[in-house]
Amino acid sequence: MSTKQKRYFLTEEEIPTQWYNIQADMVNKPLPPINPATKEALKPEDLFPIFAEELARQELDQEHAWVDIPEEVRDMYKYYRSTPLVRAYGLEEALGTPAHIYFKNESVSPVGSHKLNSALAQAYYCKQQGVTNVTTETGAGQWGAALSYAARVFGLEAAVYQVKISYEQKPYRRSIMQTYGAQVTASPSMSTRAGKDILTKDPMNQGSLGTAISEAIELAVNTPNCKYTLGSVLSHVTLHQTIIGLEAEKQMQKTGEYPDIVIGCFGGGSNFGGISFPFMRHNILEGKQTRFIAAEPASCPKLTRGVFQYDFGDVAGYTPLLPMYTLGHNFMPANIHAGGLRYHGAGVIVSQLLKDKLMEAVDIKQLESFEAGVLFAKAEGIIPAPESSHAIAATIKEALKCKETGEEKVILFNLSGHGLIDMAAYDQYFAGNLTNYEVSDEDVRKNIAELEKVI
């Protein structure tokens, strides 16, 4: 560790009061989500049965670049924001790189990750509309913990479907959700038709985010006064997460530097979009040349090996069809510990941006991610979530390139969450029990081939 560690904060007055909607500034707008029944472009009203109305409107809004953050949400943001922007001198020294590395530390939120930024917003809009119950899915449990917390804040009942493999690997995230008063069910479960269909075919099914989403949606549409909420992928979730990048932008000004590279780990895209989009706006509007790198797990490589095509967001096909980079909604990701990244597709905004080469993607193997996580813990004193370690690994790659070339590039990455609930995974890593879970070309082809039937 370095005693030169330096943190940058914003004053309460400097904390942004609006989220940034990059759709308004994109030259090529994302293609519209499609109603699978009518094959027509989705209207906000089509989403009202599932989502709070304001969230449905935000989802499809391609006009307004700036969206006011409701005062009630800002009040709750103040409880943990601004989050620190940290100059990672320790990591720089450990790598011997001339690069200047910064990270935005979202792990300081009361639930330990960035997920709360959108959970508070979604719970607020539900409450405002008179909703009493919310459902959701969660992988590693970061989103579920955040939604449980946010539901508690706004007096809603929360029901969470947690991917079974994570429910078993990370029992303490379940305990956290329960401490906040949420009901937690391992998915696939026998409580929904979607879950039953899977379990009757495959009783040992370990679950996936796609399956848990199906279950949560099914519960929401069958429960009075209940709405579904989602932790990533969708555009309104990413919108809320732009608070990360908007703060980081102001904090970078205080450092006197501007990022050459911005990096985020990638599950559905909300954390990556959250840190990236406010900076990408300057690429789009002012011709800045910052590079944006999404770090996805090599075992779930939708950005680096998937196809850009309309697909369902869930396994059962309850969602609208989304134009996305996808491995096919039946792709069953390996049981990596970065449960939050085990999702077959990418959000529609990010997918369009990748197609248009406004961003890049890199795949990180599980062992490489843990190696990076341990190096970071020793260098900076914070144990990262396995998801965030993917961003760290990508950062290390770039920083080592700078070491070769001697370039003093400025690299900013998002530390999306801490790994204190993931210590069992670290134990497994130290014991040499983790593997890389390679995905064969055949696996990728097979699921993508099935997509032809979708639309």
Add this chain to the structure above:
Amino acid sequence: MSTKQKRYFLTEEEIPTQWYNIQADMVNKPLPPINPATKEALKPEDLFPIFAEELARQELDQEHAWVDIPEEVRDMYKYYRSTPLVRAYGLEEALGTPAHIYFKNESVSPVGSHKLNSALAQAYYCKQQGVTNVTTETGAGQWGAALSYAARVFGLEAAVYQVKISYEQKPYRRSIMQTYGAQVTASPSMSTRAGKDILTKDPMNQGSLGTAISEAIELAVNTPNCKYTLGSVLSHVTLHQTIIGLEAEKQMQKTGEYPDIVIGCFGGGSNFGGISFPFMRHNILEGKQTRFIAAEPASCPKLTRGVFQYDFGDVAGYTPLLPMYTLGHNFMPANIHAGGLRYHGAGVIVSQLLKDKLMEAVDIKQLESFEAGVLFAKAEGIIPAPESSHAIAATIKEALKCKETGEEKVILFNLSGHGLIDMAAYDQYFAGNLTNYEVSDEDVRKNIAELEKVI
């Protein structure tokens, strides 16, 4: 939870640059520690074989009220300090009390507790003296994690003896220590004479802080260039922890209020002393009437049911004799989940203050502590460490008294750490598997009777 939540911080310039040594201001100074061999009052030199010299001097310093914090330690403090002072509107609303409740949130440190405040100082002074290896004991693992982190910062090798019951109950704190590069051994172990003596008599012995201290001291004195470090009890540890209360004092000024009651949980006294002594100084010097309440576990009641007498700080009798409230150094505390509070004695300063009625003590049963912890998590969104929940329980008692009387008292407590590594304990609580572990009068009498032989 309340959307009125409010946090108070200090600017970097406002962070205190000195620790406060209450011994200088006490009218009745603590009695001196005694060398068990010579029966003479201890001099700093007597402690040099065990502790870094500067720490030994701090231990016995009754003259200087203010001690400069070394710049290298302040640099590391800046990485997480100031910690927030929070007005607990959510807890107030949940209790319906007119009291104004504040808490100092030490859980935001990178290792999740206040322990880092002293670990950094101890590791620094060791490094400065050319020490290469440090040993220590830990209960729940908060101190061990902090020392492992601090050793990493200053380039020292750390060996930690963790109380066996905690090593098994809380495996993930062990993983955290290992991630920072420390060597962790369950205590009692066969690696020391002290451990062997216990295990040969009682192979199923679950350990205690007193035993782990013996092992760590033994390793330190038998290892070249190695010093022992301690997480609580001793006066120099409490000195370092006064950064908590000194910050809180300045932060309370920003609220426009001054505490009527200050509360801390109590294991050896450093967290309690850390939050209390800077305020107690105004009682001593200016006649303020603030009450100070130490919240100890009912299963380890040295303050409420122990005796004030010279006793050893450890089971094997390796330490000097300390004038303390004690249950006898052979007292084996029950296996409560608040592992950090399982210690038979109280520090010499706190013991003198209690004897002189400058502070009070209250005992909290295990179930009451968890009930308080869950209420706090639901009201404030932060899951507290089981140790800290004792302070919360004591705060709730006082806040409910205010509800009866209608008094708007200002209560400040220290949230010494978060409970994210203690979720297994919460699970046990929710499952109804926890008990209160009452201590019989006979148990207390028996161990105290043995003390007659000590001096």
